[in-house]
Structure formats: structure tokens, C-alpha cells
Amino acid sequence: MVLAVKAVDLKIGYMDEEEKIYWAVRGISFQVSEGEIYCIVGESGCGKSTIGNAIAGILPSHAVTRGELYIYDKKVIDYEKMDYTGIRGRVVSYIPQNPGTSLNPYETIEEQFYHVLNSVYGYDKRKSVETARRYLEMVELDPDKVLDYYPHELSGGMQQRAAISIALATGARIIVADEPTSSLDAHLRLQLIRLMRRLRDTVGLSLILITHDLVSAGRICDTIAVMYAGKIVEEGRGGLLLTEPLHPYTQMLVDAVPILGLKKPLKSIPGEPPQVEGEISECVFRERCPVAFEKCGIHPPELYMMERKVSCWRYMNHGAR
Numbered sequence: 344m345v346l347a348v349k350a351v352d353l354k355i356g357y358m359d360e361e362e363k364i365y366w367a368v369r370g371i372s373f374q375v376s377e378g379e380i381y382c383i384v385g386e387s388g389c390g391k392s393t394i395g396n397a398i399a400g401i402l403p404s405h406a407v408t409r410g411e412l413y414i415y416d417k418k419v420i421d422y423e424k425m426d427y428t429g430i431r432g433r434v435v436s437y438i439p440q441n442p443g444t445s446l447n448p449y450e451t452i453e454e455q456f457y458h459v460l461n462s463v464y465g466y467d468k469r470k471s472v473e474t475a476r477r478y479l480e481m482v483e484l485d486p487d488k489v490l491d492y493y494p495h496e497l498s499g500g501m502q503q504r505a506a507i508s509i510a511l512a513t514g515a516r517i518i519v520a521d522e523p524t525s526s527l528d529a530h531l532r533l534q535l536i537r538l539m540r541r542l543r544d545t546v547g548l549s550l551i552l553i554t555h556d557l558v559s560a561g562r563i564c565d566t567i568a569v570m571y572a573g574k575i576v577e578e579g580r581g582g583l584l585l586t587e588p589l590h591p592y593t594q595m596l597v598d599a600v601p602i603l604g605l606k607k608p609l610k611s612i613p614g615e616p617p618q619v620e621g622e623i624s625e626c627v628f629r630e631r632c633p634v635a636f637e638k639c640g641i642h643p644p645e646l647y648m649m650e651r652k653v654s655c656w657r658y659m660n661h662g663a664r
């Protein structure tokens with residue numbers, strides 16, 4: 344198994360003007376295999392985009408890091424140091440929530456392909472158009488209807504596909520997509536989910552998806568990581584994690600989601616995530632957890648149970664290792 348991404352006790356914070364660090368990601372370890380679709384879900388502010396940005400190599404200059412992050416064999420984060428040479432925009436590409444913002448509004452799609460392919464591979468116009476046609480077809484866009492268009496002349500779904508095809512044409516083997524389905528209607532969402540799965544199957548693309556959308560995550564992802572307050576509290580195979588959530592936070596997230604065809608009362612999650620600058624020395628979910636007990640006042644364990652990772656003391660005696 345080839346690993347596309349590996350994080351080891353990764354911490355990412357943001358330094359303010361007084362040089363105080365707010366830790367948005369508080370020591371997480373995970374792996375994404377080549378060709379895997381890995382989703383990161385969780386409430387707003389839990390650190391999902393920070394991880395996505397770290398993988399894509401687009402953290403801001405006031406970000407501080409600890410631990411390690413590998414993209415294939417290259418250590419891009421080594422404690423405080425970051426080095427994305429040859430990785431950023433090449434091996435890894437980032438598709439933002441609104442893909443229109445990653446495309447140049449003043450250039451046609453053909454011109455955008457040319458600029459990228461000319462600077463990366465030195466292609467001339469003819470070779471660039473040939474390549475663009477191939478990659479547009481790969482994402483199910485008709486080159487004759489897209490190449491001469493400016494981004495604003497394309498729908499949101501088409502812009503997203505065009506951005507993905509430019510990323511693939513530059514040789515991206517990992518795509519980080521932040522909230523890729525949130526601006527799409529149900530039909531386009533399903534189309535995009537199918538496309539991502541097909542690209543995974545045909546070109547072995549690894550996808551890191553950052554989303555609030557638990558239902559799409561369950562449909563599309565091989566693995567789901569549930570984040571809370573900068574920690575991964577549960578990680579496991581997509582479908583299983585949603586049908587049999589173990590961590591109390593995952594259970595509450597699932598209870599808060601409407602499922603088509605299933606009548607169930609929707610529950611909100613009372614309370615707010617902790618806003619703590621420094622280390623959190625207890626289970627990050629303790630304050631909001633309906634089943635917390637004494638032991639939760641100390642760090643939760645990292646448990647592995649039948650291919651599932653769950654960070655909760657309640658499973659300590661359930662065959663975990």
C-alpha cells in the first residue's frame with residue numbers, strides 16, 4: 344500500500360500579533376492511501392480547512408507547525424519547518440469551495456490550460472489544446488463547449504470540473520477539495536460524487552474532501568475522519584461510521600442530519616466547542632458529552648477497534664487495542 348499522505352502528531356496553530364499561538368489542530372495522526380477518498384467532517388471551526396490547507400501547502404505565513412506531515416515520501420512539515428518544493432500545485436492541487444475563485448476571470452479555459460501547461464511542461468499552444476481536450480473529456484466536459492469560455496460563462500459545477508481537469512493535467516495525484524458539494528444542487532452533487540469516484544478508480548487519484556455534508560461524505564468516501572476541537576475523535580470506513588457511530592460526538596452529528604426516506608426527529612448539539620489557546624488536558628468533547636464520566640477529565644485514549652479509531656474512554660474495555 345502506497346501512502347499519499349501521512350500525518351504524525353501534527354499540530355497547526357496561528358500566531359497573533361502578541362505572538363500567542365492558537366492551536367487549531369492539536370496533535371493528529373492519520374494516513375491516506377493512494378487512490379483513497381478521505382473525508383474530514385466536523386462543525387465549523389474544528390480545524391478541517393487548516394488540515395486541508397496544510398496538505399495543499401497553502402497555510403498562511405502566521406501559521407506555526409509541530410509534528411510531521413508527508414506527501415508521498417517528501418516530509419513537507421518537519422516540526423517547525425515547511426518545504427513544499429515540487430509538491431504544491433504539482434503533486435497536490437487545491438480546489439476551493441467556490442472554484443470560480445481559483446480560475447482566472449480574464450482568461451478563457453483554453454488560455455488557462457496553456458499558461459499552466461506551458462510553465463510546468465513547456466507545451467506550445469497546439470500541444471496544450473490537445474492535452475486540455477483530453478483532460479476536459481476525463482471530467483465529462485465537452486471541450487468544444489468549454490475551451491473558448493471565460494469562467495463566469497460556466498455554471499458552478501462546470502467551473503469545478505474545469506478546475507479539477509486543470510489540476511489533473513498538471514500531474515496532480517492528490518486533490519484537496521474544500522466543501523466541494525456545498526454550492527451544488529442535489530443532481531450536480533450526485534454527478535460530482537460519481538466523477539470523483541471514477542477518477543479514483545481510473546487514474547488512482549487520492550482525494551481529501553473537507554465537508555459539513557455528512558450524507559455526501561457517507562456516499563463518496565472510503566474513510567471518514569470526524570474532527571472536534573482540533574482532534575480526530577473517530578475515524579473509520581465511511582458507511583460504517585455513519586450507520587454505527589461510536590464516539591458520542593459522531594452519534595450526535597449523525598442524529599442532527601436528515602436522511603432521505605427516514606422519518607426521525609432531528610437533534611441539535613447543545614453547547615459550543617471549546618475556545619482554548621493552549622493544550623486541552625482532558626477529552627476535548629467532555630463539556631458537551633452526554634455520557635462523560637470521571638475518566639474523561641484526563642486525555643482520551645487513542646483506541647483501535649476493528650479498523651476503527653475512536654478516541655473515547657467508554658470503549659476502553661470493548662476489545663480495543
Ligand SMILES: Nc1ncnc2c1ncn2[C@@H]1O[C@H](COP(=O)(O)OP(=O)(O)OP(=O)(O)O)[C@@H](O)[C@H]1O
Pocket residue numbers: 357367385386387388389390391392393394403
Ligand atoms: N488564517 C487564519 N488565521 C488565524 N486563525 C485562523 C485562520 N484560519 C483558521 N483560523 C482559526 O482556526 C480554527 C480552525 O479553523 P478552520 O477554518 O480550520 O476550521 P473549519 O473546521 O474548516 O471551519 P469552517 O468549516 O468554518 O471552515 C478556527 O478557530 C479559526 O478561527
